[in-house]
Amino acid sequence: MAAAVLVGRFCRLTAGRTASTLSVGYRRAVGVPGSSRSVSTAAANYIKFKLDERTAHSSLDLFKKDTGVIYRMLGIDPTQVQDNPERFRDWAVVFGDEQISSGRHYWEVTVKKSQEFRLGVAEALMSRHDCVGTNSSSWVFGYAQRKWFAMTNRKTVPVTLVGKPERVGILLDYEAGLLGLVDVENPRIIYALRAQFVTPLCPAFGLWDGELVTHSGLEEPEGLK
Secondary structure, three states, rough: OOOHHHHHHHHHHHHEEEOOOOOOOHHHHHHHHOOOOEEEEEOOOOOOOOOOOOHHOOEEEEEEEOOOOEEEHHHOOOOOOOOOOOOOOOEEEEEOOOOOOOOOOEEEEEOOOOEEEEEEEOOOOOOOOOOOOOOOOEEEEEEEEOEEEEEEEOEEEEOOEEEOEEEEEEEEEEOOOOOEEEOOOOOEEEEEEOOOOOEEEEEEEOOOOOOEEEEOOOOOOOOOO
């Protein structure tokens, strides 16, 4: 597992690169067949998903009926994990089991038990050799070294957020090309990434310590734009 630890460190270090904007265009992803079981096309924002074990890196264990994920430094021997093209082999990443191809959707994540993670969306066909945030097929908000940042295609922008909340929201407006990080205590979009989404997206998570718990099937808080 030494190699897995080293590549995990590399993935984290890429967050140090900065850029003035994260408004990005679309580039076709090179990857594998979609892992999610269905495509959500409803305009409502009640997307309900679980984490997809088929995509989970061997250092990640799912719990709470596949709505939570915990990082294990040693993890499972990769050779003992079912070999399939949907699994992340190099990066501590897991996808949600639903795809989104239209509409406006909202979910939340309990983050209080982790100090290093990424939350966002990625194209369902994103390469399983990449880490979320390091290519133009994924858009994430991350937390590391007690600081928040927005990231895509290896470029990061600091996100001003006082302290670290126990829980944050993610708002995706597919047609508007918006991914927002939401303050759930005082509902507002703290920071928004802009992009042109043209292929199905999955909720995406990267984790390098502790645990995260997802909460889907939620109504969007009033007042978000």
